[in-house]
Amino acid sequence: MSTVSTKADDIAGILEDEIVSGAIPPGAVLRQETLSERFEVSRTPVREALRRLAALGLVSFEPNRGVRVRSISADELREAFLVRAELEALATEVATPKMTPDDLAEMDRIERRFGELTLELRDQARSGAPRDAALFVEWMQANYAFHDVIYRVADLPLVERIAKGARRTFIGDRAWRARAELDELYAKNDLQHRAIREAISAGSAQAARTLAREHVLSSNRLIEVVLETLGAAGREPGWGQ
Amino acid sequence: MSTVSTKADDIAGILEDEIVSGAIPPGAVLRQETLSERFEVSRTPVREALRRLAALGLVSFEPNRGVRVRSISADELREAFLVRAELEALATEVATPKMTPDDLAEMDRIERRFGELTLELRDQARSGAPRDAALFVEWMQANYAFHDVIYRVADLPLVERIAKGARRTFIGDRAWRARAELDELYAKNDLQHRAIREAISAGSAQAARTLAREHVLSSNRLIEVVLETLGAAGREPGWGQ
């Protein structure tokens, strides 16, 4: 397996991660020259990488002006949740009859870890301690890991790609960390995961489907919280920056 | 409204159309030099265009070897149908309460035209005459137009973009035209359109949703027919061509 890759691909991958994680904030202007210096390449591969990001919808091109990291509107965020809900429901339905005992065991393992992290987060929040970013990231990863098992078993690469693309519109964890009232959601998430797992275990594809859909849609309240923080921080620097 | 655009964007758009329509067949190798001669530009914008097509999943890059138009596998085609079914269902559900009398009138108009074209196609097929490509294309466009009304009213740009992306995996109309036994589907399509329209008209979002989903999924038989023809024609030229 040759691990050949072009610089354009490498750069696109790195920038993609940074945009998704929020390290590069929405609205930021990406200068070709700056990037080429940073990655120590010429502007050519940088531009190709930017084209890819544009096709993925992460940045927008303004001819002769530059590229800017797309900021997400309230409507887009809501829509991304809708798409994820439908596709996760589909993936869960398809995955249910294909689950092996090993898969279920893996889900249990991840769920157990997820439950622990959830408790830790709640305790922290209740004690009024400042939120631990590393802990939060770990919690988030465990959350995604749970869903990733389903995607893997469902074996629907297109669905997986689209759903994960919609996932990224969270714009990192900045918004998540912003408000204390999200804590309730931790417990809810945990309970929903268990319900999904049980439905899968029972072999009820339709129930699992419905639960998965509701699981994503129930983030409605979360969406509104996220939107508040986005609204507060959502000013865009002009082109001349 | 300045219609500024970069050559890379223009080229990407043209190539996209040609790949989607099947004018450039799956498996074809795209040479940068050839394309740059054809569009009378240097290889730079060509490469940027190819990067975009790669991000859209239309072509695949092999480092230091070139790009090739991705051919669709049986699994991918099936999956694309699944995705379309879920997202069209969602769009239909969302659109139902937003439909104005004008929108419904437009659906009726399109449906009427679609019904006429359906009859023409059936008559042609029964008379044993060779299939009329232009007529078929028109029928196809009317079919899409019906769904496009729903997308427009639903006002979910992300859903629309993804669903239309999945739509394109049909690889043009070549496969559709291949088999006479598709004729039944014409009538079925027509009936399903009417049912969806009536459910929307009655304001039953859930019924409309279910009908839209089944409408797409019922193409299952079609999928199999398409797969046969793809299987027969699905040989890939090697790199050295």
Next chain:
DNA sequence: TCGGTCAATTTTGGATCCAGTAAGAGGAGA
């Protein structure tokens, strides 16, 4: 005849160079 090695050719990936456009600074006139 078949398989393997090595040079020639093709083609890609990346760097550099040039032209055109947009933003911004500064000056002239009202």
Next chain:
DNA sequence: TCTCCTCTTACTGGATCCAAAATTGACCGA
């Protein structure tokens, strides 16, 4: 002081040039 105009500057889009990788094909030996 405000507005308009011009000139400068910075940056993008595209063209050309160069190096590296892959394919081709000839040559050689078994």
